[in-house]
Amino acid sequence: MSSVSYIRRPNRLGKLISTPGGRKLAEAVAQAEANIESMRPGMLAEVDGALDRLRQAAARQDAAAHADVYACASAIVGFAGLCHLKRLGEVAYNLCELSDRYIEAGAWNTAAIAAHIQTMGVLRMANLPEDSPEAEAVMEGLKTLVRRAEEKAAAEASQG
């Protein structure tokens, strides 16, 4: 059995944080949220830029394209939720999951990736209220498209 050491260190952060003064927790959160809100135009530009790069990456055939799709989807996840684009962020997260799974498996389903990108485009342009039936229908439509695309790919793989 290899040797294991257990090391107890002084809690520097704990001491600093608990010094008298500072901000009330609620005030700290409120100030942080207000700071984020003031950056919304820049974050929306990041979402739109990442969406454009995502479309371009999905259209490419080179070796780095799949990793770029994943990276662009990750970038959208990071900003969409902060711009009150929760649904768009959810689709981007699903695209992260999907592209990560495809990259790991050495597979790629162009139709399923395209369905995600089109859905994100619709959600960005249509400006649907987050919990509206229309937004829900768009999300359901995406699930159906992806399921069909994966079933089709599986059927083709079993025939070939």
Next chain:
Amino acid sequence: MSLANLGSRIDLRKASILLVEPNNQAMDVLTSIFLGFGATHCLKASSFEEAQQVAHSAPLDLIACEATLQPEQPDGYEFVHWLRRSNLEPNAFAPVILISSHTSNRNVSRARDCGAHFMITKPLAPTVLLQRILWIAQNNRTFVECASYKGPDRRFQNLGPPDGVGRRHNDLSAELGDAVERNMDQDEIDSLLSPKKVVR
């Protein structure tokens, strides 16, 4: 875990905080959150190399690091792995929060095994980030050092040994022995839990 249970104030004015984030806009978001929390001394790095340089140059009280850094370069997980084995005092033991857009099982496992204290997911929610900072500040986890791992103790939730198999000298056996005494009856239990007033 709610903020209400974790004290009423936070003072980050004297804390030295390293923020590692390759995207400028995301760095601005991260910085603005910490400024909102009252931090005044944020050091910034946009790559693995820059983060290493900062770690060499100043004592750090907290590190918030994006998991995905520059393409074709070591990522945030590798930075934390390097930091833990760097023997830098006191930074090798600094609390690290990894931040990731995609928290797949693989990424969360990597975060745990590279020596990070926590992983939080984007989009960044100030409440969640503050909760994690307070949790780290109030729970000083012991560091474990062995051939395959160096970092905060990964067992901190009192869930017992992983998969019920004890590997540490103080792990109890998963096998339960036979009872050595009879079970207490309900009256005996009640007498222990509901003390009666003594009649003089």
